[in-house]
Amino acid sequence: MAFEGLTERLQNAISKLRRKGKVSEADVREVMREIRLALLEADVNFQVVKDFVKTVRERAIGAEVLESLTPAQQIVKIVNDELTKVMGQEAVELAQAPKIPxxxxxxxxxxxxxxxxxxxxxxxxxxxxxxxxxxxxxxxxxxxxxxxxxxxxxxxxxxxxxxxxxxxxxxxxxxxxxxxxxxxxxxxxxxxxxxxxxxxxxxxxxxxxxxxxxxxxxxxxxxxxxxxxxxxxxxxxxxxxxxxxxxxxxxxxxxxxxxxxxxxxxxxxxxxxxxxxxxxxxxxxxxxxxxxxxxxxMGDMLTLIEKAQQDFDQKKADEMQEKMRENTFDFNDFIDQMTQVQKMGPMEDVIKMIPGMANNPALKNLKVDPKDIEHLKAIVFSMTEKERTEPDVLNPSRRRRIAAGSGRPVQEVNRMIKQFNQMKKMMSKFSKGNFSGMEGMLGNGISGKLAKMSMNSMMRKNKKRKLKRLRNKRKRK
Missing domain, CATH: 3.40.50.300 (P-loop containing nucleotide triphosphate hydrolases)
Structure with missing residues (x-):
């Protein structure tokens, strides 16, 4: 996947700042040297790198940054702002003619x-x-x-x-x-x-x-x-x-x-x-x-949500939200959700869009084999209807029977049930707080705040874009 090498180098450079309580100009210069090398290795144009590093360094050594309580986070924000500016600041929509075509x-x-x-x-x-x-x-x-x-x-x-x-x-x-x-x-x-x-x-x-x-x-x-x-x-x-x-x-x-x-x-x-x-x-x-x-x-929560909105049926999504709120999410829903997530692309790419997960060491070389998903489905399909809708009845003897029926080890069945329970708990938390738990789960740093802001602003941005398209369409007619 694109940028993985660059992401790793930038994260390593910035992590040095995070380990320091106070950041000096010398620390900033050292980090900027590493960022410069990371960008050049990523084949970024030399003049672009030169201008980028100069701008970030000038902003980063300002008094309001170095003397703040969280200088490392401030510098991460500056790097994020300048990267955004280099790539164009905002998305540019496809032009439309005053009349068709x-x-x-x-x-x-x-x-x-x-x-x-x-x-x-x-x-x-x-x-x-x-x-x-x-x-x-x-x-x-x-x-x-x-x-x-x-x-x-x-x-x-x-x-x-x-x-x-x-x-x-x-x-x-x-x-x-x-x-x-x-x-x-x-x-x-x-x-x-x-x-x-x-x-x-x-x-x-x-x-x-x-x-x-x-x-x-x-x-x-x-x-x-x-x-x-x-x-x-x-x-x-x-x-x-x-x-x-x-x-x-x-x-x-x-x-x-x-x-x-x-x-x-x-x-x-x-x-x-x-x-x-x-x-x-x-x-x-x-x-x-x-x-x-x-x-x-830091992930890409907005794109992840948009992908979900494209692939999820609105009626089903409403039903699922209600199930999460009432804590009645079961294994039938689990399979349905898994199928929908598969439509969004490779699981490892989807996971890396979640803030805090993109540079998680445990996920660095994650590759989700599609066969693993099929194994999970086989376990669920080996359950009775009662077991799927009432997961609490899954005692050890039932789990052994499910393992034999799906051709998977008992340990794998136990692991899947544990993951299901964790997922159910997390979904219940999100459904009750308008994603307010996201910041707590990921910490109070940039990733947590980004996730919370992204979740809360997503619907407003989507509505604005839809209204704009609708107005353009009416004008052209």
């Missing part, structure tokens, strides 16, 4: 995941905005590019406009736009040709398409695994096309994260989306503040 032109080098990202964006618009997007197959050079887009379109039930490989991309786009007007599609997403490197022929073609389509967005897809080269590619495309935003792909891969920390500062253009998986739903809006929290090992 909104036109998005996707550009990038071959192998960056441009075509797949276009499909992911179409699905995101369809699911979240109930939009009717049209995909235009404008890459006539790469073998099977058109077929790939057609397969993607079929899988997500989004129409694809194509005219084969014998007609120029500019003409394909011209006819595709006319088709979208006729069918009243509210988004047009144009797939364009890529190259192994930026060249004049490619840029001339893209410039012609831009002039014809007058896109509301020109999104550049960049492979995060290419590190500093991603920043150079972004500069090249931006100088020629004046791109409006960046999509960073493969952020879940073995990448050091330097591109995400450099690209906004170097190009001045916002990262709008990030791709973190192979599924068509694995495209997320880029939130600089959330990414900064993840880099510092």
């Amino acid at each position: 909104t036109i998005v032109m996707m550009v990038g080098l071959q192998g960056a995941g441009k075509t797949t990202t276009l499909g992911k964006l179409a699905l995101k618009l369809k699911n979240e905005q109930k939009a009717r997007p049209l995909l235009i197959a404008g890459d006539i050079y790469r073998p099977a590019a058109i077929d790939q887009l057609k397969i993607i379109g079929k899988n997500i039930d989004v129409p694809v406009f194509s005219l084969g490989t014998d007609i120029s991309p500019v003409e394909i786009v011209r006819q595709g736009l006319a088709f979208a007007q006729e069918k009243k599609n509210d988004y047009v997403l144009i797939d364009t040709a890529g190259r192994l490197q930026v060249d004049e022929k490619l840029m001339n073609e893209l410039a012609e398409i831009k002039q014809l389509a007058q896109p509301n967005e020109i999104l550049l897809t960049v492979d995060a695994m290419t590190g500093q080269n991603a920043v150079d590619v972004a500069k090249g495309f931006n100088e020629q096309l004046d791109v409006t935003g960046i999509v960073l792909t493969k952020l879940d891969g073995d990448t050091r994260g330097g591109a995400a920390l450099s690209i906004r500062a170097v190009t001045g253009k916002p990262i709008k989306f990030i791709g973190q998986g192979e599924k068509m739903t694995d495209l997320d809006v880029f939130y600089p503040d959330r990414m900064a929290s993840r880099i510092l090992g």
Whole structure:
């Protein structure tokens, strides 16, 4: 997963401050030296690192920090603020045309995941905005590019406009736009040709398409695994096309994260989306503040809650909350919750979004085998209906029978029942206090406060975004 090496180095550097009751200028200088090395090793642009370290150091050695009761926490907050600022401060939403269709032109080098990202964006618009997007197959050079887009379109039930490989991309786009007007599609997403490197022929073609389509967005897809080269590619495309935003792909891969920390500062253009998986739903809006929290090992509670809201049925969620409040949560609910959590992605990634868990030594190399989840399900499915709904009846003889029925050791059955009881207790606590227990569980430091604030502000932020989208939709109609 991206940033793991950087997170570890930053956490190690900051932990030295936390062990000190009082922090001196010499301590700050030593920590900043380690942070500088950590950022350079993560392949962050040298000038970006230089400016970042200078700003943090100047703020950190101020009297209000060094003379405060919690200087280490103050410095963590400064680092968090400056990381957020480097990556763009706030999320930047996809632009919308005053009237339909909104036109998005996707550009990038071959192998960056441009075509797949276009499909992911179409699905995101369809699911979240109930939009009717049209995909235009404008890459006539790469073998099977058109077929790939057609397969993607079929899988997500989004129409694809194509005219084969014998007609120029500019003409394909011209006819595709006319088709979208006729069918009243509210988004047009144009797939364009890529190259192994930026060249004049490619840029001339893209410039012609831009002039014809007058896109509301020109999104550049960049492979995060290419590190500093991603920043150079972004500069090249931006100088020629004046791109409006960046999509960073493969952020879940073995990448050091330097591109995400450099690209906004170097190009001045916002990262709008990030791709973190192979599924068509694995495209997320880029939130600089959330990414900064993840880099510092403080989790990402807001994204975790949003993922839960996307994958959970509202009616079921209300029923579950009522069960938690009444303390009637049983093994049937446990299996249902486990299935829902699996939809959110690998368990280890979900856990690391929880503040305080991201840098927990016990979870550092955690890998949850999907088979382990199936083993837990097998244990529950070996229970009688009474045992599932009334866990208190699970005496030793019943546990031995369940172990034999599921083919799992008795110790594993006992461990699972213990974990269930702990989970039930924790859920009951959350349901009664509007997550007020989170700060107590994680301490009164940055992580605990972040979790509490995140939980309490989540619904307000979601309501604002929904209202804004609704107003935009009404305007365009």
